[in-house]
Amino acid sequence: MSICNGVAGSRGRNPIGIFIHNDAGSQNANAAFYRNWLQTHPLENGFAHYYVAQDSILQAEDDSNCAWHCGNLDGNLNYLSVEVCQSMGDLGVFKHNEEKAFQLVASKCIQYGITPNENTIRLHQEVYATSCPHRSVEIHGGRGATKAYFIERIKAHIKQQTAKPSEPPKPKTPLWYQAHVSGKGWMDAVNGGIAGTVGQNRALEAIKIDMRKLNFKIKARAHIQNSGLKDFGYIKHDTVIGTTGKGLQMEAIELIADGLNGKKLQTRVHIQDIGWTRWTSGMIGTVGMNKKIEAIELRLV
Structure with missing residues (x-):
């Protein structure tokens, strides 16, 4: 059962794309923190489907349900949302979290038949007056470069996750x-x-x-x-x-x-x-x- 219990309503169909957010959270804003915080936080102020942090990935809402994550009706209704956490903390930790988020997004693209492109991989600031994803935009060189980088990394993970494995050699040792x-x-x-x-x-x-x-x-x-x-x-x-x-x-x-x-x-x-x-x-x-x-x-x- 999700933490948010479908409070934003059911989508009734598969998502058509994915928003990638930065949480503007400190080094302490990990998955364990969000698991507790969401249960007391007024959800109408905003929440995402997934929170990707140093300790683990927290799923706060079922994929089949909507989330209030981008202040945009189409985005909230039709897109999954992935929050890259600890974005105000250590840069190395944040970049590691970001890469884990790309892996997660790749698996969701495979699951729902989503092709990563300009229309399916979205940034919060495209649809709302916000700096989110602020840390990603800062380190990857602006909105356009960040979006291109996101799409490139997600495609690379899809290729890795869907690659046909080569046949291993027969073991010479009785393993x-x-x-x-x-x-x-x-x-x-x-x-x-x-x-x-x-x-x-x-x-x-x-x-x-x-x-x-x-x-x-x-x-x-x-x-x-x-x-x-x-x-x-x-x-x-x-x-x-x-x-x-x-x-x-x-x-x-x-x-x-x-x-x-x-x-x-x-x-x-x-x-x-x-x-x-x-x-x-x-x-x-x-x-x-x-x-x-x-x-x-x-x-x-």
Whole structure:
């Protein structure tokens, strides 16, 4: 259930575009702050669908509902709104939040068939007498340059999120692992293949890696729903990375291998409504986007 409970009315159709705002908030104006503030704030003074901050992304209103975010009837009725938070705080934090916002907007464009262009990616100051998005306009060189930059970055993220993954090489090392999936439990182990389910709307809750025949070590970290980041250290054969029996999905995972003599252990995950991510040796997944990781795949390169 949304925080704002449809107070601005139902849209009755898919959004046709997205407004990107800056919140004019301090370093303390993170997602946790807005989660509390919106419940006492007079909503008629304004609110957005999403608040993208350093700690997480807060969804304050369902996509199917309107929001009072731009002082313009067409904008409020037909567009989603994404607030880039902490815009009066540290520049590095703000730019990181801004990039997370582009990732979110890209996923929404994919979801609703929106093509990023001058008419679909909007700035608040285009339709209302305001400086918003003030920090973005300041650092990107004015309204026109900022809008062009927004569209460019969103297109890049759409390309990344929709890219067809290349076929991974068959592993020469017996890299066996298995996934624990919501509603199914532990699934059969795979050797360098897909562990989990795709398209079944089931969350990946944990994985185990068979370490018995591997001649290298793996250390793991995972971001667990409602629990935050957990460090599992160097794992053993029976180490459960994640949780089982608690109904908590794994939101992101990092697997680092030691002793591979120049090779790398890489990971990719399949995310609900987004698809397969890129291959990486770092942390991968989503945090605060309320998207299930459905499957995971490992490879040695």
